Amino acid sequence: MFTFFSKVTTVVGISLLLALGLQAATIEVISSGAFYATMNELKPVFEEKTGHTIHLSSGSSMGASETSIPNRLKRGETFDLIILASNQLDKMIDDGFAVQGSRVDLVHSSIGMMVKKGQPKPDISTQEKFDKVLLDAKSIGYSASASGTYLSENVFPRFGETVKAKSKLIVGDRVATWVGRGDLEIGFQQVSEIIPFTGENGSVDLVGPIPAPYQKVTVFSIGVAKGSKEPVVAQELVGFLTSKDNYARLIAQGLIPAATTHDTTQKGK
Numbered sequence: 001m002f003t004f005f006s007k008v009t010t011v012v013g014i015s016l017l018l019a020l021g022l023q024a025a026t027i028e029v030i031s032s033g034a035f036y037a038t039m040n041e042l043k044p045v046f047e048e049k050t051g052h053t054i055h056l057s058s059g060s061s062m063g064a065s066e067t068s069i070p071n072r073l074k075r076g077e078t079f080d081l082i083i084l085a086s087n088q089l090d091k092m093i094d095d096g097f098a099v100q101g102s103r104v105d106l107v108h109s110s111i112g113m114m115v116k117k118g119q120p121k122p123d124i125s126t127q128e129k130f131d132k133v134l135l136d137a138k139s140i141g142y143s144a145s146a147s148g149t150y151l152s153e154n155v156f157p158r159f160g161e162t163v164k165a166k167s168k169l170i171v172g173d174r175v176a177t178w179v180g181r182g183d184l185e186i187g188f189q190q191v192s193e194i195i196p197f198t199g200e201n202g203s204v205d206l207v208g209p210i211p212a213p214y215q216k217v218t219v220f221s222i223g224v225a226k227g228s229k230e231p232v233v234a235q236e237l238v239g240f241l242t243s244k245d246n247y248a249r250l251i252a253q254g255l256i257p258a259a260t261t262h263d264t265t266q267k268g269k
Contacts, residue, residue, distance in 0.1 A: 024051040025233045030069055031083035032061040032145060033174070034109045034190040034220050038253045039083065039241075046240050052233055060145035061085040061220075065171045068144070073097040073225070080228040081237060085146040086221040093223060099231075102224035104238055105258035107250055108217050111147045112191035113207040114179050117198075121207045122186075130211050133186070134159060140167040141175040141187035146218045148175075151188055155214050176204045190218070191254035219258060 031039045036058050043054045059069040061084040066072075069084050073092060082089065082098060086105060092098040113124060113133075124130040134140070134156075140163065142148035148169065156163045170178055175187040176194055180203025188210070197204045209215060222241065224234050240246070247257050 024053065025230045026053045026055055027081065027230050027233055027237055028055050028057070028079040028225075029081045029083065029237070030057040030059055030072065030079045032059060032069060032085065032220065033143070033193040034061075034085075034146070034218070035083050035106060035192070035255070037192065037196040038107075038250060038255060041249060041253075042241065042246060046237060049240070050233075050236065052236075054237070059084075060143070061088045062146065062149060063144035063171065065144055067172055070097075078227060078229075079225045080230050080234045081222055082225050083220060083222045086219040088146075089221045089223050097226055098223040099226055099228075103221050104223070104242060105219050105221045106241060107192075107220050107255040107258055108261055109190045109192055109220055109255055110209040110217050111151070111188060111215060112194050112209050112254070114176060114187050114189070114194045114197075114204040115185070115207055116179055116182055117203050117205050119205070121205060124207055124211060127211055127213060130214065131159075134163050137186050138166065139184045139186075141170050141178050141184040142167060143175050143189050143193075144169055144171045147188060147190050147216075150216050150218075151214075154216075180204045195254050220255075221258075 029039065039056060043056060047053055059067045059072055062068060062070060069082060070088065070092065082092065083106065089098060089103055093100055093103065115121060122133045124133055142151050156167060168184060174193065174197070175189045176197035178184045179187040180197060191206065191209060194204065194206050198206050222238055224231055228234055242259060250257050
């Protein structure tokens with residue numbers, strides 16, 4: 001909620017923008033699921049502060065879905081900024097869909113597990129207990145993006161066909177939607193993609209981050225799209241998203257601001 005002072009500052013800032021002959025811009029932003037809810041929450045804050053407008057779209061970082069960010073870019077859809085797993089952004093830069101040198105790391109994101117709201121939360125605090133949950137589950141859902149790709153290629157195969165046979169890849173939808181309806185017993189997605197479906201009016205409960213050695217922290221980054229119509233305002237938005245003023249919001253969504261981390265965490269797959 002804005003204070004009176006911040007509202008006055010906003011009005012002055014917009015008035016100055018107009019006085020300088022600068023027009024308010026509409027910025028086209030596309031974000032993968034891990035940062036989408038946070039971006040949607042920060043959107044009105046940036047708009048009120050600057051007078052610019054953000055048009056926000058969603059898509060997965062990877063995968064065969066027509067709505068995945070790489071596929072939308074390859075079809076010729078245009079954006080000013082793209083937010084997705086860092087190694088996928090690197091590919092978009094290499095392929096000429098994003099501007100070289102524009103990548104900025106935003107957050108580190110962990111994989112979480114969920115159950116339908118009100119169901120018992122299994123103990124996944126250790127590798128052994130997590131193994132048992134996977135083996136005992138009747139059905140498992142995972143995403144078509146970074147977390148799901150990692151699980152399906154690096155974790156589930158450890159159990160042979162046992163886990164694979166009862167696992168379902170969810171394309172073009174949130175895993176939480178399926179778990180919340182009771183179509184799947186347990187589900188996996190980035191913690192920040194699960195949190196918006198929790199709470200008093202939510203449909204799922206977050207069990208918690210999955211344990212080592214299965215956990216993988218993914219770096220999500222932002223880059224300027226090639227052919228951006230608003231590159232200057234796009235950079236203004238990047239500065240806003242990485243501001244310390246927004247750290248509390250990021251953390252509340254289950255994300256760790258990239259600027260606060262100084263480790264060698266693997267980048268997103």
